[in-house]
Structures are given as C-alpha cells and as structure tokens.
Amino acid sequence: AQKITQTQPGMFVQEKEAVTLDCTYDTSDPSYGLFWYKQPSSGEMIFLIYQGSYDQQNATEGRYSLNFQKARKSANLVISASQLGDSAMYFCAMREPSGGYQKVTFGTGTKLQVIP
Amino acid sequence: GAGVSQSPSNKVTEKGKDVELRCDPISGHTALYWYRQSLGQGLEFLIYFQGNSAPDKSGLPSDRFSAERTGGSVSTLTIQRTQQEDSAVYLCASSLAGGLGSEQYFGPGTRLTVT
DSSP states (O other): OOSEEOOOSEEEEETTSOEEEOOEEOOSOSOOEEEEEEEOTTOOOEEEEEEETTOSSOOEETTEEEEEETTTTEEEEEEOSOOGGGOEEEEEEEEEEETTEEEEEEOOOEEEEEEO | OOOOEEEOSEEEEOTTOOEEEEEEOOTTOOEEEEEEEOTTOOEEEEEEEETTSOOBOTTOOSTTEEEEEGGGSOEEEEEOSOOGGGOEEEEEEEEOSSOTTOOOEEOOOEEEEEO
8 A cells, every 4th residue: 555645736827826735645654744745846755744643733834734644644735825836746745653663655745837 | 154065067988997086074064975866856965974873884785885984974875886877966065963853964076967
C-alpha cells in the first residue's frame, strides 16, 4: 500500500479563490508527523506546514491550513486567496518511526496552476 | 544563515563512470537525507543519517549507490558505474534531531545526466 497518496496530478484554481489539495496516508503507528512542501519550477523544496498526529487543532500558517481528519487518515492542504506565485508542485509527506529510524515518505505531488 | 548547499549543481557523465555528489547541511542539524527525483516525479528516499547512528540505507536502489557522512556534517553520495536510469535530480535535506515535527530543509539539488 502507498504510504502517501495524492490523487490529483494537476489542479487549476482561479486567482483569489481557495483550493484544496488532497492527501491520504497509511500508517499503523500512533505517532507521526505530516508535512506539506511546495516546489516551484525553480526546483527548491519549501516547507509550508506541519501537523502532528496528536495535535488537537488543525495547523495554520498564513494562507495555508491543513484539514486533518485523523479517522479518515487525510491531511488536505487548503490554500486561501490563491496567488499567481502559488503555481507549483505540492508534496505531502509523512514522518514516522520505523525500526529505530524516522522514515520520511513523500507523495507523488499535485501540480497547481493559478489562473489570472 | 546559510542553508543546505549541494555541489555540483549540474553533472554530466558518461555511462559507466563514477560520480560523487556533495551535501553540506545546515550547521547543527544532525539528520541528513538523500532523495532522488526523476523528471516530473515525486521524491524517492535513498538514505538517512542521524547523528552517529548507523544510517538507514533501505532506499538505496542498488549496490552501486553508497553514501557517507564525515564528522556528522558533510555527506557524499557516490554512484559507481553510472547508468542512464540514474539520470535525475539528487536532493539533500537536513533537519534538527529529535521529534517527528522537525521539518526538512532542502538543498538546491544536483542534476545528474548520464549519457
């Protein structure tokens, strides 16, 4: 089974609208962390937001929020008031303990294009 | 402060040659990761160093791939007898030790092209 599943290879959103990028995960460990990263066409990976498995509240960072539904094992990223600069690849990732290590697994990504 | 740096930024090599890719993590970061990203794809985990512990090599695709980390800082990823399928961007990331919540800081990557 895939550890991280991002089912939307590509998304379009109108500038100033909100958009939700889907992410589901699979783990049997009660302790894990969920991350979203942005990768613009320039290639650098930029950390956006983090949600811990025990966090009671959904994480928020400026225009980014994480819709964490633990029972459904989903961690969707919501971007409000989209801007042209939000056009990029977005990756969901999970860190979990595994055999004494902390393994980090990335999804295949969603390409977001913001339309003026 | 200085971020994660990688060198070279681009490397073109002939099939069968060995290559070395270098990563300088952020000072004080004890965790270091190597990933491979093929064109338009996600990140494939290769290897993970945490402090002085034995590295997690479970992601290395073959015995042609190896990595070391000297003095808990700089890391070198070596690919022996390169093949065309090794062509990809190799990304290095570092993070602080400890909790599951430590975000990774990525370098700019090394684009490897095997001809």
